[in-house]
Amino acid sequence: MVAATLPDRKITMTDLGGFKRFQAALDAELTPRHTVAQAVDHYLAQMRIPKNGLDFMAFSRGVRLDGNTVLGDLPEQDTEWTVMPEVAAG
Amino acid sequence: MHVTIDGDYDVCLELRAERSTQGPPLVSQCVTEDLADLVEETHTRGVLADVLPADGRDLEAAVRPVWADRPLIRHFEITVTVQTAQGPRSFTQQCAGGRWVRRAEALRLAMIAEGTLAEDAAAYRVLVAVPRRGPAVLDGLPIEAPPIVDETLEEYGVRVLGAGSLVPSRPVLVNRRMVADMTERTERSGVTETGGAVLGKLLRLPEPLPGTSTRVVTVVAAGLADERHEGAPSSFRFSPEALVEAAQIARLRGHGESVLTAWHSHGWGTDCARCNQSACPLPTVDQLSLDDYKVLESLFPSKATLMPIAGRSPGSQSRRPAVAIHHWCGGTMRPLRWQEYDE
Numbered sequence: 001m002v003a004a005t006l007p008d009r010k011i012t013m014t015d016l017g018g019f020k021r022f023q024a025a026l027d028a029e030l031t032p033r034h035t036v037a038q039a040v041d042h043y044l045a046q047m048r049i050p051k052n053g054l055d056f057m058a059f060s061r062g063v064r065l066d067g068n069t070v071l072g073d074l075p076e077q078d079t080e081w082t083v084m085p086e087v088a089a090g
Numbered sequence: 091m092h093v094t095i096d097g098d099y100d101v102c103l104e105l106r107a108e109r110s111t112q113g114p115p116l117v118s119q120c121v122t123e124d125l126a127d128l129v130e131e132t133h134t135r136g137v138l139a140d141v142l143p144a145d146g147r148d149l150e151a152a153v154r155p156v157w158a159d160r161p162l163i164r165h166f167e168i169t170v171t172v173q174t175a176q177g178p179r180s181f182t183q184q185c186a187g188g189r190w191v192r193r194a195e196a197l198r199l200a201m202i203a204e205g206t207l208a209e210d211a212a213a214y215r216v217l218v219a220v221p222r223r224g225p226a227v228l229d230g231l232p233i234e235a236p237p238i239v240d241e242t243l244e245e246y247g248v249r250v251l252g253a254g255s256l257v258p259s260r261p262v263l264v265n266r267r268m269v270a271d272m273t274e275r276t277e278r279s280g281v282t283e284t285g286g287a288v289l290g291k292l293l294r295l296p297e298p299l300p301g302t303s304t305r306v307v308t309v310v311a312a313g314l315a316d317e318r319h320e321g322a323p324s325s326f327r328f329s330p331e332a333l334v335e336a337a338q339i340a341r342l343r344g345h346g347e348s349v350l351t352a353w354h355s356h357g358w359g360t361d362c363a364r365c366n367q368s369a370c371p372l373p374t375v376d377q378l379s380l381d382d383y384k385v386l387e388s389l390f391p392s393k394a395t396l397m398p399i400a401g402r403s404p405g406s407q408s409r410r411p412a413v414a415i416h417h418w419c420g421g422t423m424r425p426l427r428w429q430e431y432d433e
Contacts, residue, residue: 017390017395019394047232052388087328087384089285
């Protein structure tokens with residue numbers, strides 16, 4: 001269901017440590033039609049975080065968001081995301 | 091941030107089969123964008139050293155190639171300047187490394203894998219300045235100072251300082267219990283790597299600690315193990331779910347901490363107990379792999395990030411694993427002196 005306040009909604013994305021914070025309104029670079037995965041890619045590009053061939057994911061309220069979900073379908077509470085990759089040290 | 095490159099150059103990475111720069115390179119890539127890391131690191135180090143204000147505006151950076159034999163670049167000198175009410179403040183550092191070093195190693199390994207380079211063949215890395223043709227790729231760089239909290243060590247629960255010493259411009263305090271836990275886990279896990287999330291925060295003290303020149307102190311407070319992380323020989327895979335839970339635990343602890351970083355081991359020989367004395371195929375605590383740098387670039391992208399590694403340290407008199415803590419310094423992670431504390 002698309003919330004009535006969608007144009008005013010903002011999504012804040014940060015890295016795990018909370019050092020790289022980026023906020024986007026759903027009326028410009030990102031829209032309710034974009035997916036979670038596209039929003040994550042947008043965050044990485046804006047913050048110049050290299051993908052390094054890794055799978056990135058977003059978590060909100062402790063739960064991993066499905067990358068295929070369009071932003072307009074997300075619950076209104078899911079506005080604070082933590083973005084991180086699945087990665088291994090050597 | 092407005093970034094200028096002295097001479098308005100682009101920077102190309104070349105891999106060459108010989109030391110000479112005559113003839114075509116094995117591979118050539120534009121790596122100007124890699125300088126963004128160095129600008130960000132210079133700004134972060136300036137803030138942590140208390141030279142640049144954390145809330146500064148009108149940031150400018152100047153990148154100056156230092157020539158080996160023009161147009162070959164030996165290293166870069168980066169200066170970040172911030173305007174304040176009292177006038178401009180600047181921080182400068184020399185950077186001999188950068189993302190291109192890892193790029194070059196990855197390219198070399200790829201060429202060996204595809205058979206275009208023999209396994210024992212040399213591949214020399216060269217940085218070349220060329221006149222810029224395209225748009226300036228570094229302008230508009232998003233630069234943010236790391237979050238630093240005004241608080242005393244006592245308020246945070248640091249009771250007494252212990253063994254170790256501090257670097258004047260980057261003092262780091264590490265909970266003694268965490269060091270003991272890392273050592274014990276590394277020993278117990280043997281060649282299988284182990285690790286976990288690390289909680290802590292950056293404090294701005296009223297005064298610098300004795301022997302230091304900055305009020306900003308990094309406190310590494312606690313390590314969180316989680317069965318969802320997966321260790322193997324030469325690899326430690328961090329579970330995103332476990333890391334998110336660690337962030338929730340950080341919030342629940344109520345000290346304003348965050349997941350500052352993650353630690354991992356580089357293995358430990360359970361049979362010989364002479365890891366610190368003998369030649370051994372296990373990497374040392376000072377040898378960061380390309381995968382370690384991926385963790386730093388993609389999981390903990392702040393240049394304030396520390397990377398604690400436990401394992402063998404040739405030359406150490408101890409029969410137990412050592413713990414090294416690395417920080418960004420000139421485009422490369424380098425070991426840093428630190429001091430233990432008790433809570």
